[in-house]
Amino acid sequence: MARDVQITFDCADPAGLAAFWAEALGYRLQDPPAGFESWEQALEAMGVPPGSRNDASAVVDPAGSGPRLFFQRVPEPKRAKNRVHLDVRAAPGLDGEARMAALEAAAELLVSHGATRLRRHEPAPPLSAGHIVMADPEGNEFCLD
Template identity: 40%
Template sequence: MTTNWTLTIDCVDPAVVARFWCTALGYTESDPPEGWDTWEDWLTAMNVPENEWNDGASISDPNGVLPAISFLKVPEPRTTKNRLHLDLQVAGGRAQPQPLREQRIRATAATLITAGATLVREVPAENSTTLDHLWMQDPEGNDFCVV
């Protein structure tokens, strides 16, 4: 038997980081619980103070296939390199011509930089000078790669 799970990203501003990852993954804000028209209605009904409404966020695959991702407000900043990160697989794999792979990687990176990402480093293929992937960070410094 499998276990239901979601990936949770600790952050300072869940709304900002959730919006970034919606752009990066093509996800949408998760729907409020069944029976509620908006998250605000649900939070109000649950007596959650307004100053806590941005303590968490959740995004979902609009097709309902891939796992949801949650964002949880934490008081401490990120201090070390992530041990877990997402690879955005946009290039089509190594069977694709290198110029096409690089074009796809760089186009995605440009979109994500506009959305608040930072380029950390270009990583060449092993024993080569051709681009393999880009190491990037989201608006709060969480690592990910565009491959």
């Protein structure tokens, strides 16, 4: 039986990182619980103290097909390279210069939203179509593929 997957990020600023990944993936902030017009209203009603209201956030695929991304505040900073990372499919169906141009455009957009460009890997057929390694605003590596 296949299972749904949620991807969880440990981070310092859940709301900020959720906003970045929503932009990067075309996702949206998860709606507040039924009966509430905003998360602020829901958290107030739940008695969550103001200092704890950025302890978690989540974004979802508006089409409902992609995994939910959950962001939770942790006290320690990121210290080492990720052992698992996301590949953001920014150039599906493209190859060669058209592919790399699409990846460059995606990299430029994400840098404007706080990402850092780390390195570019040129196409090396037949096994590699080329990709760009990036880091999100908290240093988590991902690839534009």
